[in-house]
Structures are given as structure tokens and as C-alpha cells.
Amino acid sequence: MKTFVCIKQVPDTSEAEVKVDSSGKAVDASRFSFDINDADNYAVEAAVQIKEAHEGTVTVVSMGPQSSDVMIRMAMAKGGDDAMRIEDSRINAVDPLSVAKVLAASIKDKEFDLVLTGCMASDDGHMSVGVAMAEELGVPHVSMVKDIEVLGDGKIKASRELEGGLMEVVEVTLPAVITIQTGINEPRYAPIRGIRQAQKKELSVLSLDDLGVPADQVDESASQIILNKLYVPEVVSAAEFIEGEPEEKAEKLASILIKGGHV
Amino acid sequence: MWGMKMSVENMTFTEQFDLLGCIQCGRCTAGCPVTVRTNLNPRRIVNDCYNEELLDELSRLPEVWDCSACHTCAVRCPKGLKPVEVLFGLRNLLVESGKVEPTVRDALESTFLEGNPWGKARATRYDWMEGLDVKIADPEQEVENLFFVCCTIAYDPRVQMVAQNMVKLLNKYEVDYAFLGEEESCCASEILALGEKELFEEAAEGNVELFNEFKTKRIVTLSPHCLTAFKKYEGLNAEVIHYTQLLAELVEDGTIDLSTELNEKIVYHDPCFLGKQNDIFDEPRAILKSVPGVEFQEFNRSRERSLCCEGGGGKMWAETESKAERLAETRIKNAKELDATVVAVACPFCVLTLDDAVKALGHEEEMRVAEIMELLGELL
Numbered sequence: 001m002k003t004f005v006c007i008k009q010v011p012d013t014s015e016a017e018v019k020v021d022s023s024g025k026a027v028d029a030s031r032f033s034f035d036i037n038d039a040d041n042y043a044v045e046a047a048v049q050i051k052e053a054h055e056g057t058v059t060v061v062s063m064g065p066q067s068s069d070v071m072i073r074m075a076m077a078k079g080g081d082d083a084m085r086i087e088d089s090r091i092n093a094v095d096p097l098s099v100a101k102v103l104a105a106s107i108k109d110k111e112f113d114l115v116l117t118g119c120m121a122s123d124d125g126h127m128s129v130g131v132a133m134a135e136e137l138g139v140p141h142v143s144m145v146k147d148i149e150v151l152g153d154g155k156i157k158a159s160r161e162l163e164g165g166l167m168e169v170v171e172v173t174l175p176a177v178i179t180i181q182t183g184i185n186e187p188r189y190a191p192i193r194g195i196r197q198a199q200k201k202e203l204s205v206l207s208l209d210d211l212g213v214p215a216d217q218v219d220e221s222a223s224q225i226i227l228n229k230l231y232v233p234e235v236v237s238a239a240e241f242i243e244g245e246p247e248e249k250a251e252k253l254a255s256i257l258i259k260g261g262h263v
Numbered sequence: 264m265w266g267m268k269m270s271v272e273n274m275t276f277t278e279q280f281d282l283l284g285c286i287q288c289g290r291c292t293a294g295c296p297v298t299v300r301t302n303l304n305p306r307r308i309v310n311d312c313y314n315e316e317l318l319d320e321l322s323r324l325p326e327v328w329d330c331s332a333c334h335t336c337a338v339r340c341p342k343g344l345k346p347v348e349v350l351f352g353l354r355n356l357l358v359e360s361g362k363v364e365p366t367v368r369d370a371l372e373s374t375f376l377e378g379n380p381w382g383k384a385r386a387t388r389y390d391w392m393e394g395l396d397v398k399i400a401d402p403e404q405e406v407e408n409l410f411f412v413c414c415t416i417a418y419d420p421r422v423q424m425v426a427q428n429m430v431k432l433l434n435k436y437e438v439d440y441a442f443l444g445e446e447e448s449c450c451a452s453e454i455l456a457l458g459e460k461e462l463f464e465e466a467a468e469g470n471v472e473l474f475n476e477f478k479t480k481r482i483v484t485l486s487p488h489c490l491t492a493f494k495k496y497e498g499l500n501a502e503v504i505h506y507t508q509l510l511a512e513l514v515e516d517g518t519i520d521l522s523t524e525l526n527e528k529i530v531y532h533d534p535c536f537l538g539k540q541n542d543i544f545d546e547p548r549a550i551l552k553s554v555p556g557v558e559f560q561e562f563n564r565s566r567e568r569s570l571c572c573e574g575g576g577g578k579m580w581a582e583t584e585s586k587a588e589r590l591a592e593t594r595i596k597n598a599k600e601l602d603a604t605v606v607a608v609a610c611p612f613c614v615l616t617l618d619d620a621v622k623a624l625g626h627e628e629e630m631r632v633a634e635i636m637e638l639l640g641e642l643l
Contacts, residue, residue, distance in 0.1 A: 015383055033377045033384035070376065078361060188361035189368040192375065192461035 001056035001150070004107050005047040006117035006133070007040035007075060009068040013123075020230045027230065036071045039118025043180040045187040046148060047116050048079030054150050056113070057081045061106055063091070063099060072203060077194030078187075082202040090208060090215040094124070095223040100132030102218055105211040108137055112175050114156075119144045119179040130179035141177040142170055146184050276315055280349045284342050285309050291336035291346045296571045300587035301329040305336050305346040312349055322356035328364075329583050332456045332576030333535035338567060347576075354458025354577075363457075370580040371459050374466070378448035379414035380580065389445055391416075391423040395430050400441035402476045407439035408509060409479040409501065411493075413486035414449050415579075415611040421618065422611040425485050428640030429506065435643060436519050440483075446473055450484075452492035452536075457577035467496045475500050483509050485636075487537035487610050488575065494541070505537060507609050507635065511546035514553050523642040524556035530603040532562065532594060532617065533569035534610035547609045547635060554642065560601050562594075570594050574612030591620035599626060606632045 011032035021028040036044070047058045060075045060083035062068050072083045084106050092098045107115060115137070120127045127143075134141030146167065147159035160168040161181050172178075208215050216222055240256075242249045257263045277283060292298060292306040303326040311317055321327070327350055336346040357363055358371070370380035377385045391412075400409055416425045426442075433440045451466035470493070474482060481502040484490040493503040513519040529551055537543045544566045552559050564570045572591045573583070595617060598606045606621075608614055617632040 012382075012384070016387055031384055031386040033373075033382075033386075035372070035376060074372075186365060187368070189358065189363050189371055191359050191361060192459065192465060193359060194361070195375075196461075 001050055001054045001113045002059075002111055003047045003050060003056060003114040003116060004059045004061055004110075004112050005040075005043050005075070005080070006061045006103050006115065006129070007044060007071065008037045008062060008118075008121050008123075009034050009064050009071050010037045010121055010123040018232060020232065024229050024231075025227050034067065034071075036075070037118050037121045037123075039120055039122075039180055039182050041118075041187045042182050042184050043116040043118050044075045044078060044080070045185045046178075046180055047114070048188075049185060050114070050148065050150060051079055059083065059110075061103060062086070063093070063102055066205075069203065073195050073198045074190040076198035076201050076203070077190035080198075080201070082204075084204050084206055086206050086208075086211065088208045088215075090219045092218060092220045092223045092225075094227045095218075095225040096124075096126040096128035097132050097225070098218040098223055100129050100136050102208070102211065102213060103129065104133045104136035105213045106206065107133075114174060115139075115177040116180055117177070119181050127179075130177055134177035137175070137177065139175045139177060140172050141179070142172050143179040144181045145178050146181050148178065148184075276318055276352060277313055280309075280312070280352055281344060282309060282313055282349070284344050286342060288341060290339040290341065294335045294339040295330075296333060296335060296590055297329050297331060297573065297583070300585045300590070301583055302326040303329040305330075305350070308353070309344075309346050309349055312353070318353070318356060322353040324353075325584060327353045327357075328577075328581040329585070330576050331535075331571050331573040331578045333571035334539045335535075335571070338539050351456060351458055351460075354456075355460050356458075358458040364581060366580045366582070367457055367577070370577070371454060371457060371462060374449050374451065374454050375462060379418060380449060380453060381414055381418050383414075383418045385445070385448075388414075388417050388447065391418075391426055392430075392442075395427060396434060397430050398441045399444050400477050400479075402478070404441075405478040406441040407480055408433075408441075408483045409474070409477055409481070410440060410442045410506075411450070411482055411484045411489055412442065412447060413484065413489050413611060415615075416485050417447075419611065419615070422614050422634060424640055425611065425634050425636040428636045428643065429485065431643055432519070432636075432639060436513065438513065438518065441477075441479075443473070448473070450486075450489040450492040452488040453575070453577045453579065455492070455495075456575065457580065463492075467492075471496050471498045477501075481509075485611075487534050487541060487543070488612065491536050491540050505541065505543055505546075505609070507537070507543060507546040507550060510635075510639075511549045514550055521550075521554050521639070521642060523554075525554045525638060525642060526556040527605045527638075528558045528560060528601075528603050529605045529607050529638075530560040530562055530598050530601050531565070532572070532598075532606055532608045532613060533566055534608055534613045535569065535571050536575055537609055538569055539567055547607070550635060551607055551638075554638070560603055562597055562601070564597075570597075572613045572616040574610070574616040579612065579615075589616075589620060589623075591616040592624060595620040595624055595626060595630070598630065599624075604630055605638070606630065607635055607638060608632065609635050 016031040019028040058080045060080040063086045117130045142158040145158045146161045149157040242252050289306045330350045373382045374380045416422050451463040455463040490505045
């Protein structure tokens with residue numbers, strides 16, 4: 001089984017205040033920590049588990065700056081055999097279709113059975129790259145996958161998590177793109193010894209020219225999505241707690257609703 | 264000593280931990296405080312580890328993660344062995360396989376990526392300094408006391424005051440000091456206990472290089488865990504001491520004037536990493552006893568016999584499954600029997616575990632846990 005796993009470095013916005021930088025189109029990331037996107041981490045583990053059970057190779061792919069190399073090496077320490085990092089300032093990275101084109105271009109001429117990636121990136125939340133990549137590669141996709149069973153006849157069975165916890169089980173012919181939902185497994189730890197050993201594995205850094213992708217197909221001029229602005233919504237109201245006995249509470253609530261013209 | 268960079272690659276597990284030196288006297292298990300609430304049996308583990316074929320199986324025993332690294336076993340061992348480090352060695356086997364609990368994984372990854380085990384951004388490490396006039400170390404300028412803050416004190420709002428009050432006190436009494444800038448990174452004490460020896464060694468190398476850039480006679484740690492870790496480092500140019508040693512010295516020579524009254528019945532809890540592991544028993548007591556109004560008390564189990572709070576040994580990230588009474592709760596019950604109003608400690612982990620125990624037992628009205636710096640801050 002030849003597997004490619006696409007991962008992205010994202011900021012952890014939970015520990016520091018999110019501020020928009022002076023361009024108005026990006027977040028001031030100076031106080032954030034960065035790590036692998038959560039769902040992508042589960043995709044790496046899924047890829048490694050498939051390799052352990054069915055042999056084959058795992059290639060890690062990421063589009064991003066040099067600082068992503070740590071995350072890539074960690075994925076390689078867990079079981080990735082080699083890696084590609086694509087970096088080119090001409091790519092309109094806010095457009096998921098452009099990103100999908102670039103990632104697909106790095107994979108399409110190679111032999112592959114599975115392309116795994118997280119179902120969603122925690123920073124922009126488009127949930128589109130994996131699915132669009134399947135289109136670019138001309139292969140089927142299964143999204144939001146919580147379980148994978150390799151059937152052995154060039155097919156896999158994948159369970160998709162739907163609303164209300166409902167599971168949909170589908171069979172898909174390989175090659176295919178699978179977008180992984182968090183919780184499919186428990187991602188392992190990449191020990192430092194493994195990260196050091198992973199330094200010896202091949203990590204190629206590629207530009208659009210290396211991939212043979214004309215810049216005018218993935219730059220801002222080619223994009224159907226243009227980022228206009230980012231802003232932090234203004235807090236305009238606060239929650240009000242109604243105190244008192246049940247009868248008093250009901251009366252106060254009714255009064256608020258009536259006075260506010262809500263009923 | 265396990266954790267020091269040395270060639271152990273070609274040594275067997277038995278050789279690394281000198282297991283054949285063990286005479287199976289059982290003093291380790293008899294003294295181990297967590298045996299009352301978990302299945303941990305250090306004597307048995309040391310015995311079973313002779314059989315290297317069993318190591319993988321042993322490393323998967325849940326009780327391997329119950330050890331809080333208090334070092335009672337090492338203190339009591341008549342052969343000078345350290346059963347606690349055998350447990351770290353077993354943890355190391357699991358860490359190397361990558362299959363550790365998610366909480367342990369996250370703490371290790373955070374230390375590797377951001378220099379702290381708490382999942383916080385490196386860039387926010389010095390937020391605790393806001394509004395304070397802190398002297399930052401300059402490699403060109405000699406300084407007598409170079410302070411190291413500790414990740415928990417830097418990030419946890421409950422214990423940030425240890426550093427904040429220290430700055431206020433040093434400024435007030437014009438002590439020659441400096442804190443490290445944003446380069447400060449985890450001492451990796453708990454990382455070693457969690458079994459990630461390679462990450463500890465990497466942290467040690469980085470910290471030795473960082474410290475040696477500065478001209479200082481001594482490094483002063485705010486946490487006894489950092490003190491213990493630094494003492495394992497090789498190549499540090501400066502002496503390492505705990506802040507209670509510095510303050511006891513400054514109180515003794517009259518630099519610090521503790522004349523404001525503090526009317527409290529204080530019982531002092533010896534942190535394992537300060538007492539058992541560094542023989543620092545008298546200095547914290549001297550500081551507390553020098554404050555007028557303080558009625559000083561001792562636990563029955565004090566000094567070398569102090570009961571562990573279970574905050575060390577990486578236990579902040581590896582919860583014990585046992586539902587039996589936590590040792591911190593036993594400790595607080597003992598303090599209640601003494602009618603103490605304050606349980607004083609000199610370790611951020613002890614503050615957190617004992618604080619939880621006070622809340623769990625519902626004693627918040629009558630008693631509080633306070634770091635010594637918290638009490639001194641009230642006197643400034």
C-alpha cells in the first residue's frame with residue numbers, strides 16, 4: 001500500500017488572544033505556538049497503522065514554510081518514509097482549490113493507493129482541500145472517516161461519521177482520497193530518538209517550477225476566492241442571568257421578551 | 264546517574280541500573296508512599312527486571328506510572344541503588360515505542376516544540392512579568408544571582424506570584440539579580456521522570472549552553488524540580504541553589520528585614536525534591552521561623568520522612584487510576600489535626616496538589632496552602 005499523507009502546520013489559537021495584523025488579511029501569529037493540524041495528526045497515525053498492518057510506504061506531504069519541517073520530521077519519526085514540502089510565495093494559500101491543485105501535482109505522477117489528510121484544518125476550516133484534491137487526481141474520495149478497513153482486493157471499507165453520531169459505511173475502489181476525522185485512533189508520540197533518525201530520511205523542498213505547475217493556475221489571479229479582510233467581531237451584548245424563584249424568573253423573562261419586542 | 268549523557272547504548276538494562284546490586288531487602292517497597300493506594304511494588308519490579316525478556320511486558324504495567332519520584336526508595340536503599348530510576352527506565356521503553364498516554368505525549372511534544380510541558384506558547388512565557396520592573400540578564404554584565412523561573416511558575420496563574428513576589432522582594436532589598444530573557448526553556452526534570460531521556464539530554468545541553476553565556480556565580484531556581492534537574496547537568500559553570508537557600512542567607516545577614524507580623528499557625532511541608540533529594544531542610548524553616556507572629560509547627564512525618572504530595576515524577580501528566588485517598592489529602596488531614604492555618608511549601612507542584620486536597624476536603628475556610636514566596640509577598 002503506497003500512502004501519501006498531507007499535513008499542515010497551524011497555529012494554536014487557544015492560548016493567546018487572536019489579533020489581526022496590520023495588513024488586515026492575516027492574524028498576528030507572533031504569540032502563538034505552531035504544530036500539526038489536529039485532524040492531520042490522526043491522518044498520519046492512520047497512514048502509519050495501515051503501513052504496519054499491510055506493509056508499503058508512507059510519504060508525508062506539506063505545503064508551508066520551513067518552520068513546518070519540525071512537524072514533518074515528527075511525522076517521519078512515527079513511520080513516514082520520505083517527505084515533500086512545497087514552498088512557493090506565488091501560491092494563493094487562502095484558496096483551498098489552489099492548495100489542492102498544488103498538493104495533487106506533487107502526487108499525481110507517482111504511484112499511489114491512498115491519499116490521507118485531515119478532514120479540516122483548524123485555522124481556516126474550509127474542509128475542502130482533501131475533496132478538491134480527489135477531483136484534481138481524478139480519484140474517488142471519502143470524507144470525515146472514523147474507521148478504515150483494508151479489504152485486500154484493491155478496495156477499502158470506510159466509515160463516515162454523520163450528524164447525530166450516525167455511521168455510514170462505504171466501500172471505495174483504490175486509489176482514493178480519504179479525509180480523516182479526529183478520534184479515528186490515538187496518535188502516537190514521536191520520540192526524540194526517532195526524530196533524530198528521521199533527519200536521515202529524504203525531505204525534498206519543491207517549488208511550483210519543480211512540480212511543473214504554472215504559477216498563473218494557482219496564484220491570486222487564478223483564484224476564485226479572494227480574501228478581503230479578517231476582523232474580530234465586536235462584542236455588542238452580554239448574557240444576563242435571571243435570578244429568583246421560578247415564578248419570579250418567569251415573570252422577569254416574559255417582561256424582557258415583551259419589552260424587547262421579541263414576542 | 265540515569266539521565267546523564269553517557270554511553271548506555273551498549274549496556275543491558277541490568278547494567279544500566281546496577282540491578283545485580285539489589286539484595287531484595289524490600290526497604291524500597293516498605294517506604295514507598297504510593298503503595299498504600301496503588302499496585303506499585305518497587306522491590307518486585309527491580310527483581311523482575313533482571314529478566315530482560317520481561318521488560319516490554321513490565322513497561323506496560325500501569326503501576327509503572329504511579330511513581331511520583333519522591334526518592335524515598337533511593338534514600339532508604341542500603342546498597343545506594345535507585346529503584347525510582349528503574350521505573351523511569353521502564354517508562355523510557357514505552358516512550359520509545361511512542362505508545363504513551365495522550366497527556367504524557369502532549370507534555371513531551373510541548374516541551375520539544377515550545378520549551379514547556381504545559382502546551383503554552385514560548386512567546387507568552389514572560390507574560391508574568393507584565394507591570395513589574397524585572398532586571399533581565401545581560402551576557403556582558405556580571406550578576407550575582409541568575410534566576411531560573413520554572414515552566415509551572417511562569418504559566419500557572421496560581422503560582423506566578425512566586426516569581427512576581429521574588430522580583431518585588433529583590434528590588435526592595437536591592438539584591439544583585441537578573442532573570443533570563445525569553446530564551447529560558449524547560450529544565451526537563453519531569454521529562455526525565457516521564458521516561459524521555461533523550462529529550463532531557465537535549466534540554467540539558469541547551470540549558471548548559473544558555474547558562475554558560477552569562478557571568479554569574481550562581482543560578483537560583485524557584486522550583487526544587489529545576490534544582491534537581493540542573494544538578495544532573497554536566498558542564499554548568501555556576502553553582503545551582505534553591506531560592507530558600509538564598510533567602511535564608513539574606514535573612515541571616517540582615518539584608519532582608521522580616522519584621523512585619525504574620526499571625527498564622529504554619530506547618531511546613533518538605534517537598535521531596537527539596538528535602539529528600541537535595542537535603543535542604545533547614546533553610547525554609549529558618550525563613551518561616553524568622554517571621555514574627557508565626558507559630559511554627561512540624562508534621563509528624565517531616566524532613567526525610569516527609570509524605571510525598573504525588574506532584575512529582577511527571578504525575579502532573581499521568582493520572583493514577585486508584586480511587587483511594589490521595590496522599591495530598593492525607594497530608595492536609597494531618598495539617599488539620601495540628602490546627603494549622605497555613606500549610607507552607609516551597610515547590611509549585613506541592614502548592615497545586617495540596618491546594619486541590621484542601622478544596623476536595625472542604626477546608627478552604629480554615630486553612631490555606633501557601634508557597635513561602637506567597638507569604639513573604641504579603642509582608643512586603
